[in-house]
Amino acid sequence: MSTSPQTLTSKDVAKVGLLARLALSEADLERMTGELSKIVGFVSMLGELDTADVAPLAHPLDTQNVFRDDVPVASLSTAEALQSAPRHDGSCFLVPAVLGDSGAA
Amino acid sequence: MSTTAPYTTIIGLEVHVQLMTRTKLFCGCSTKFGGAPNTQVCPTCLGLPGSLPVMNRRAFDLALRAALALECTIAPFTKWDRKNYFYPDLPKGYQISQFDLPFSSDGFLEVVDPKGAFEPCRVGIVRVHLEEDAGKSMHDEAAGTGDTRIDLNRAGTPLCEIVTQPDLRSPQDARAWLNELKLLLVYLGVSDCNMQEGSLRVDANVNLHIPQPDGRIAKTPIVEIKNMNSFRSVERALTYEAARQWEDWQATKAEMGKTPKQTRGWDDPAGITRAQRHKEESSDYRYFPEPDLVPVTVSQQQIASIRGEMGEPPVSLRKTLAAKWNIPAYDADVLVNQGRELVDYFEDLATRVGEGKVASNWMQQDVLRILNETNGTVSDFTVRPEGLADLIGRIKKGDFDTSRAREIFAEMVTSGRPVDNVVAGMGIAAVSDDDVISLCRELLAANPKIVADVKSGKEQAAAGLIGQAKKKNANVNPGKVRAVCIDLIRGME
Numbered sequence: 001m002s003t004s005p006q007t008l009t010s011k012d013v014a015k016v017g018l019l020a021r022l023a024l025s026e027a028d029l030e031r032m033t034g035e036l037s038k039i040v041g042f043v044s045m046l047g048e049l050d051t052a053d054v055a056p057l058a059h060p061l062d063t064q065n066v067f068r069d070d071v072p073v074a075s076l077s078t079a080e081a082l083q084s085a086p087r088h089d090g091s092c093f094l095v096p097a098v099l100g101d102s103g104a105a
Numbered sequence: 106m107s108t109t110a111p112y113t114t115i116i117g118l119e120v121h122v123q124l125m126t127r128t129k130l131f132c133g134c135s136t137k138f139g140g141a142p143n144t145q146v147c148p149t150c151l152g153l154p155g156s157l158p159v160m161n162r163r164a165f166d167l168a169l170r171a172a173l174a175l176e177c178t179i180a181p182f183t184k185w186d187r188k189n190y191f192y193p194d195l196p197k198g199y200q201i202s203q204f205d206l207p208f209s210s211d212g213f214l215e216v217v218d219p220k221g222a223f224e225p226c227r228v229g230i231v232r233v234h235l236e237e238d239a240g241k242s243m244h245d246e247a248a249g250t251g252d253t254r255i256d257l258n259r260a261g262t263p264l265c266e267i268v269t270q271p272d273l274r275s276p277q278d279a280r281a282w283l284n285e286l287k288l289l290l291v292y293l294g295v296s297d298c299n300m301q302e303g304s305l306r307v308d309a310n311v312n313l314h315i316p317q318p319d320g321r322i323a324k325t326p327i328v329e330i331k332n333m334n335s336f337r338s339v340e341r342a343l344t345y346e347a348a349r350q351w352e353d354w355q356a357t358k359a360e361m362g363k364t365p366k367q368t369r370g371w372d373d374p375a376g377i378t379r380a381q382r383h384k385e386e387s388s389d390y391r392y393f394p395e396p397d398l399v400p401v402t403v404s405q406q407q408i409a410s411i412r413g414e415m416g417e418p419p420v421s422l423r424k425t426l427a428a429k430w431n432i433p434a435y436d437a438d439v440l441v442n443q444g445r446e447l448v449d450y451f452e453d454l455a456t457r458v459g460e461g462k463v464a465s466n467w468m469q470q471d472v473l474r475i476l477n478e479t480n481g482t483v484s485d486f487t488v489r490p491e492g493l494a495d496l497i498g499r500i501k502k503g504d505f506d507t508s509r510a511r512e513i514f515a516e517m518v519t520s521g522r523p524v525d526n527v528v529a530g531m532g533i534a535a536v537s538d539d540d541v542i543s544l545c546r547e548l549l550a551a552n553p554k555i556v557a558d559v560k561s562g563k564e565q566a567a568a569g570l571i572g573q574a575k576k577k578n579a580n581v582n583p584g585k586v587r588a589v590c591i592d593l594i595r596g597m598e
Contacts, residue, residue, distance in 0.1 A: 060396075
């Protein structure tokens with residue numbers, strides 16, 4: 001891994017903004033590019049460490065195989081499920097129109 | 106594929122099947138289909154702050170069973186990852202899936218046509234992994250509200266994702282292979298594979314390999330096809346898409362890698378695929394290890410125990426049935442392809458009849474025909490194996506011939522009554538041996554020409570007596586009449 005500080009371009013940040021569904025103005029982009037570059041720079045300090053002999057870590061806890069039985073438990077009522085939603089119709093959550101294909105799976 | 110086509114169609118499939126669990130992957134909400142919207146949800150599957158997922162043991166075991174049935178290598182260590190994207194049917198803002206350490210990889214499933222209509226088709230499996238489903242978005246344009254309604258009952262349902270190598274070479278092969286995959290998963294109790302209820306979904310990747318005059322193979326851009334709601338749609342969509350890419354190639358000469366991968370949706374009524382949004386690249390999902398779930402290890406003992414409770418897969422059951430009951434491979438294929446219940450019915454029948462081929466013939470020519478005509482299932486079929494075995498036994502005894510038996514069978518099916526009852530009701534009485542002999546004597550006396558012919562060695566002349574016998578007594582068994590007549594004529598010598 002390279003140890004030189006990484007710099008981001010405003011194009012990189014615009015893309016990250018798009019993936020995060022954030023509408024960034026030109027001024028936002030300029031500020032974010034500087035701030036994010038600094039953050040990436042801090043993290044890139046890790047590249048100075050020699051990790052050649054360190055096994056990859058999948059999880060910080062030294063625990064494995066936590067399961068539950070396939071037994072149904074009571075769900076929330078629909079009213080409870082919807083109570084914190086900004087908008088609902090009593091049975092479904094309402095969101096601004098989504099047209100086109102689902103992003104699922 | 107046709108040898109005359111100027112290209113080879115390259116197809117790979119991505120199949121999602123819902124596992125047959127009672128509860129979701131990470132919480133105890135029911136997975137039952139058809140509940141009123143948002144009645145099977147809790148803080149975990151709604152993605153509320155502070156909730157934590159806990160893996161469903163049954164879901165993991167079923168996924169393992171699927172992977173083993175697909176001859177995959179099981180990883181001794183596996184973990185889950187977050188696949189990040191924003192969509193209203195994904196409440197957490199990420200899907201818990203598996204990225205770099207799926208629990209299984211590198212398997213295959215072969216489909217063989219017993220009639221040899223197509224070459225055996227062996228399809229490699231890249232990986233099988235376990236992930237959660239998203240919810241359901243409904244947009245009611247007619248209501249004109251401009252809102253999309255979200256039902257999260259399905260969110261968190263356990264899915265097994267099966268990714269194939271691009272080993273399929275025709276839309277027909279793809280359909281046949283999917284049929285075999287579905288049969289396998291249903292046999293092993295992994296999934297009900299009900300496409301109407303979304304328990305099985307298929308996406309297909311397709312492109313063309315086109316040999317060039319200079320010997321190079323040109324490859325068209327890979328297209329992923331979505332929204333196919335039946336295996337028939339998969340076949341139609343692939344056929345359409347291959348033809349569309351061929352047209353496109355001739356017009357643009359566009360090759361793979363020069364344009365981003367495209368996603369197209371299948372419009373079934375229109376019979377065409379339409380371009381959809383450009384799919385995000387894998388890196389856009391910003392996968393990272395799921396901190397809320399600990400890794401899972403799988404031991405050889407666990408694998409052995411899952412194998413032990415797996416049941417026999419169709420591919421070996423076909424061979425077992427053919428050998429055990431001495432029936433042709435074609436028969437075994439037809440029976441097995443109808444599902445476990447029909448195989449159980451057949452084996453019960455064959456045991457009672459004591460003859461596999463006779464039982465198989467009745468299954469195929471009569472039971473299956475009627476099930477197809479009535480769109481029925483074998484579990485609801487009115488005539489049970491003991492009733493049908495009774496009927497077949499009576500044919501063997503010579504009580505009636507096969508065509509008469511078919512009429513009786515039809516009546517048994519519609520009325521649900523046993524053989525004796527139907528026979529009495531139809532006025533069919535078994536003809537006693539004495540009656541058959543006296544009838545034959547009458548016929549011989551009235552047909553000296555036939556008697557003479559049979560005496561001179563032309564036994565086939567006896568056939569002329571059978572029609573007459575049927576006229577005199579409709580219930581008489583033609584085979585028996587023939588045998589008795591020939592015996593009597595021989596006795597005259």
